[in-house]
Amino acid sequence: MELELERTFLLKEMPKDLKNCKSVEVLDIYIPQSAVHPTLRIRRQGDNYEITKKFPIAANDASEHHEYNIPISEKEFEGLSKLKGKRVRKIRYFYPVNNTMAEIDVFLDDLAGLALADFEFNSAEEKANFKMPDFCLADVTQEEFMAGGFLSGKKYSDIKSFLEKYNYSKVKP
Numbered sequence: 001m002e003l004e005l006e007r008t009f010l011l012k013e014m015p016k017d018l019k020n021c022k023s024v025e026v027l028d029i030y031i032p033q034s035a036v037h038p039t040l041r042i043r044r045q046g047d048n049y050e051i052t053k054k055f056p057i058a059a060n061d062a063s064e065h066h067e068y069n070i071p072i073s074e075k076e077f078e079g080l081s082k083l084k085g086k087r088v089r090k091i092r093y094f095y096p097v098n099n100t101m102a103e104i105d106v107f108l109d110d111l112a113g114l115a116l117a118d119f120e121f122n123s124a125e126e127k128a129n130f131k132m133p134d135f136c137l138a139d140v141t142q143e144e145f146m147a148g149g150f151l152s153g154k155k156y157s158d159i160k161s162f163l164e165k166y167n168y169s170k171v172k173p
Contacts, residue, residue, distance in 0.1 A: 004054070004065040004120060005127045008146055009136035010163070011104070011115040011171050015095055018104065023093045026105070029085040030152040038149045042072075042080050045092070049077035063127060063141045086153030091173075097133050106173050110155040113170030114163075116146065138166045 024046040030038035041052045053068040072080070088111065093104040100119055107114040117136055121127040132139060140146040145162045156170070 002067045002069065003057075004067045005063065005122070005124060006065075006118055006120045007063055007127060007130060007139060007141045009117045009119075009132055010138045010140050010146075010166055010168055011117055011135060012137035013135050014106075014115070014171060014173065015097075015102075015104070015133070015135040018093050018095055021093045021095050023091050026090050026092050028088050028148055028152060029081055029083070030088075030149045031083055031085040033084040033086055033153070036150070037144065037147060038086065038152070041148065042077060042083075042085070044077055044081075047074075049074055051080070061142070062144070062147065064124075086149075088148065088152040088154075100130075102133070106171070107151075111151065111159075113156050113172075114151075114159070115171040115173075116140070137168060140166070 027044045029042040031040045031042065032038060039053060039055050041054070043050050043052060049072045051070045051072055054065050056062055057064045057066060089108045090105045091108065093106070095102040095104050100121070103118045105116045105118070117133070119130060121130065143162070144150055145159055151159070
């Protein structure tokens with residue numbers, strides 16, 4: 001089990017030089033398909049495969065999670081990927097900002113136009129003192145509609161009304 005401290009931001013624009021950063025395609029399949037916000041995920045990230053169970057430590061704080069990760073083989077992923085689940089596909093960029101690494105997710109397919117930046121921290125103090133970068137629009141860490149399990153299986157039109165309260169405009173890659 002791992003403690004994850006993170007904050008999530010909507011992007012206002014793509015950061016400069018993002019295309020020069022390391023990136024990988026990510027496919028997440030959230031199970032069960034019937035859940036509004038599933039917390040069990042099967043992931044392919046490049047040539048890495050895993051099952052993850054993630055849940056918040058406190059009911060009112062989405063920035064701190066317990067996360068259980070189990071590495072699996074490509075064959076195991078292929079078998080499990082046949083289960084009915086909600087899918088989401090994105091390109092993840094690893095973008096350095098000050099002394100931390102942003103994971104910038106540029107969503108594909110039905111969520112094209114959505115882009116988020118996740119920042120992970122080593123301490124609650126570091127998380128609390130983090131200043132939002134200029135390329136970000138708003139902190140959406142506490143917004144359930146921005147969680148991966150909630151976004152999975154959705155179309156951009158499904159979340160558009162949530163995004164409008166932030167005056168979010170689709171970000172072009």
